[in-house]
Amino acid sequence: MRKETGFTLIELMVTIAVMAIMAAIALPAMGTFIEKQQVKSSVNKYMNTLTFARNEAIRQNIPVVACGANLSSAGQLTTNGCGANWSEGLFLFGDVDGDHSYTAGKDINIRVTQSPNSNQKSVVTINVEAMPNTVSGTSLSSNPVVQFYPNGQVGVRVGSSTDDEFLIGSNFLQMSVISMDNSTISSVGLLDPVGRVINCGVKAKKENSGNKIAKLCKFES
Numbered sequence: 001m002r003k004e005t006g007f008t009l010i011e012l013m014v015t016i017a018v019m020a021i022m023a024a025i026a027l028p029a030m031g032t033f034i035e036k037q038q039v040k041s042s043v044n045k046y047m048n049t050l051t052f053a054r055n056e057a058i059r060q061n062i063p064v065v066a067c068g069a070n071l072s073s074a075g076q077l078t079t080n081g082c083g084a085n086w087s088e089g090l091f092l093f094g095d096v097d098g099d100h101s102y103t104a105g106k107d108i109n110i111r112v113t114q115s116p117n118s119n120q121k122s123v124v125t126i127n128v129e130a131m132p133n134t135v136s137g138t139s140l141s142s143n144p145v146v147q148f149y150p151n152g153q154v155g156v157r158v159g160s161s162t163d164d165e166f167l168i169g170s171n172f173l174q175m176s177v178i179s180m181d182n183s184t185i186s187s188v189g190l191l192d193p194v195g196r197v198i199n200c201g202v203k204a205k206k207e208n209s210g211n212k213i214a215k216l217c218k219f220e221s
Contacts, residue, residue, distance in 0.1 A: 070088050
């Protein structure tokens, strides 16, 4: 008579119970990991767009403006140019006529970058501030308009009018992205006064202590 092999009912129940316990432990950690990656991805996505804007200004030899803009779920402008919160989306255009505002048919629509909140419920909060290049300086404005110049310089407009002056080489742009589900999960990216993108990670923390970058990256109070 051949001996039967396999699991007994008790062994099977014990295995299922152990797997359920392991899943209960692992799932919250996995959820936190996914949220952290989503937040970091949002910062990198916008910062890469700003790097592209600077490169295009140099390549095309025209000022390139970056600003918050309302975009549809298909990534199309729903309003004519700038004026929205950066959390709604990011718009780049070549300012051919030099008036710092987008004019269809005159200026060049270079790129739109959709918000991570575009196709679903809000998952992150995006805050963008213009910060003066002083250790003790406080925010000049929220959701500023940024202009990249063909010579590599970057200017930040701190007012809401298109006639307001762009302050060149004197401000940081600080972007902080915070998870809507867990406010302790956040990531920060900087655009320095000369247009260099700084990711506030371990390397930045190691290389900066007590200076403006350290403060804006929230390594120090």
